Amino acid sequence: MTLSELLPSLGCEAADHLEPGLWPRSTSLGENGELLFAGAPVSHLAARFGTPAFLLDELQIRDTARAYRRALPEAEVAYASKALCIRSVLRWVAEEGLSLDTCSAGEIAAARSVGFPAERILLHGNAKTPEDLKAALAYGVRRIVVDSLDEIEALGALAHGAQQVMIRVTPGVSGDTHAKITTGTEGQKFGFSLREDVHDNVGRAVAAVLAQPGLRLVGLHCHIGSQVSRVDRYEQAARRMVDVLVRVRETHGVTLRELDLGGGHAVPYLTGDPHFDLQGYARRLRIALGYECSRHEFPLPRLTIEPGRAIVGPAGITVYRVCAVKRGSRTFVAVDGGMSDNARPALYGAGYTARLVGRHTRAARQPVTVVGRHCESGDILADDVRLPADVRPGDLLAVPCTGAYHHSLASNYNLVGRPPVVGVRDGMATLLVRRETEEDLLRRDIG
Numbered sequence: 001m002t003l004s005e006l007l008p009s010l011g012c013e014a015a016d017h018l019e020p021g022l023w024p025r026s027t028s029l030g031e032n033g034e035l036l037f038a039g040a041p042v043s044h045l046a047a048r049f050g051t052p053a054f055l056l057d058e059l060q061i062r063d064t065a066r067a068y069r070r071a072l073p074e075a076e077v078a079y080a081s082k083a084l085c086i087r088s089v090l091r092w093v094a095e096e097g098l099s100l101d102t103c104s105a106g107e108i109a110a111a112r113s114v115g116f117p118a119e120r121i122l123l124h125g126n127a128k129t130p131e132d133l134k135a136a137l138a139y140g141v142r143r144i145v146v147d148s149l150d151e152i153e154a155l156g157a158l159a160h161g162a163q164q165v166m167i168r169v170t171p172g173v174s175g176d177t178h179a180k181i182t183t184g185t186e187g188q189k190f191g192f193s194l195r196e197d198v199h200d201n202v203g204r205a206v207a208a209v210l211a212q213p214g215l216r217l218v219g220l221h222c223h224i225g226s227q228v229s230r231v232d233r234y235e236q237a238a239r240r241m242v243d244v245l246v247r248v249r250e251t252h253g254v255t256l257r258e259l260d261l262g263g264g265h266a267v268p269y270l271t272g273d274p275h276f277d278l279q280g281y282a283r284r285l286r287i288a289l290g291y292e293c294s295r296h297e298f299p300l301p302r303l304t305i306e307p308g309r310a311i312v313g314p315a316g317i318t319v320y321r322v323c324a325v326k327r328g329s330r331t332f333v334a335v336d337g338g339m340s341d342n343a344r345p346a347l348y349g350a351g352y353t354a355r356l357v358g359r360h361t362r363a364a365r366q367p368v369t370v371v372g373r374h375c376e377s378g379d380i381l382a383d384d385v386r387l388p389a390d391v392r393p394g395d396l397l398a399v400p401c402t403g404a405y406h407h408s409l410a411s412n413y414n415l416v417g418r419p420p421v422v423g424v425r426d427g428m429a430t431l432l433v434r435r436e437t438e439e440d441l442l443r444r445d446i447g
């Protein structure tokens with residue numbers, strides 16, 4: 001048992017501290033219980049922008065983008081925009097030299113609106129609509145990652161030039177992650193199977209692309225899942241994909257020069273969650289690809305990777321205001337947001353922590369459940385969190401690691417407007433996405 005685990009059982013509290021590794025690097029504790037975020041007091045940001053609000057540390061996003069490029073200088077690093085697709089973030093990652101993974105006409109439109117270079121964009125999706133494909137072709141998106149025989153036919157009919165195409169493969173490698181975000185194994189909807197006994201397999205996909213005069217097959221893609229911390233699984237996928245490249249050369253006589261190993265790199269949400277070993281990942285991929293390619297006398301393909309969560313997740317926090325505290329068989333601390341700004345606990349049983357900010361208290365910490373304002377019992381933001389016993393309406397709570405798949409998964413359930421996104425850098429805050437108003441909510445309802 002650690003000291004911080006032992007102290008509460010003795011009725012003592014450890015000195016207040018920020019759980020290491022969970023909060024953005026620029027956060028620190030200020031006076032009177034204040035939390036400083038990228039140089040700005042969170043309670044001031046809450047007063048200025050209201051709550052709930054997503055706060056983003058611009059420099060941390062930029063630093064992480066650079067860390068990826070430094071770790072794998074030979075690779076293309078494509079930010080997976082589904083994690084957080086807002087213009088400012090697209091501009092920041094473009095400036096840091098990243099490419100972009102998109103998966104809809106909407107994400108392409110966002111990229112286009114900031115002039116994201118089309119030659120650095122990829123389009124993904126297991127069910128691309130004609131609008132998605134047309135948007136990609138119209139903007140000149142360099143690579144489209146095809147995911148069904150039907151799509152290959154549809155794209156072939158639309159493409160006139162030599163549209164570059166990659167084929168998404170199901171490598172049969174488990175990312176050892178939540179079932180709902182596992183994508184590398186048979187029996188889920190993404191990718192072409194390596195099994196020859198099923199109809200839509202990789203061999204058929206290769207033949208189908210090669211048969212389309214408007215398409216040019218440039219490589220293969222795989223993505224084993226999201227929130228994956230096991231570097232060995234990526235290494236296994238890389239080896240498997242070289243096998244597939246070699247098999248394609250043997251069977252179809254084409255040497256594919258590009259290999260995209262997807263994203264999925266895990267970030268810690270709770271103390272004790274594993275950190276993704278970026279250096280180890282880079283080293284092991286380099287060795288595995290080098291070894292497998294030389295063993296098969298296959299030219300080293302140009303590598304692409306697609307991290308989303310790892311780029312933006314740890315750089316964001318959400319600030320909420322407490323609306324009510326209910327002390328029954330459990331203590332519920334209800335805040336002014338919930339599953340509409342964080343769907344992840346309801347979707348994946350994801351765990352979060354929370355802390356009181358902007359007020360100093362000597363009250364002992366007690367376990368509480370932080371819940372949202374929505375009409376669902378499952379609208380739980382953080383279970384079993386230790387908050388001061390005197391937590392009360394009007395208090396502010398901050399939740400770390402909310403930069404990825406929070407704003408992008410947000411909904412208007414119960415006709416609640418989505419929170420703003422505020423960028424903070426060197427103490428200066430900028431509203432990047434404004435709060436949704438009642439007028440916004442009613443605008444589309446024209447009946």
Ligand SMILES: Cc1ncc(COP(=O)(O)O)c(C=O)c1O
Pocket residue numbers: 080083101124223225226227262263264265306307308309310404
């Ligand atoms: C094809 C593809 N690439 C990249 C990603 C990004 O994943 P993550 O945000 O976990 O890095 C995803 C989502 O899982 C994906 O489906």
Ligand SMILES: N[C@@H](CCCC[NH3+])C(=O)O
Pocket residue numbers: 082181226227344404405409
């Ligand atoms: N939405 C998921 C990740 C989806 C990954 C996209 N394929 C999450 O929050 O963990």
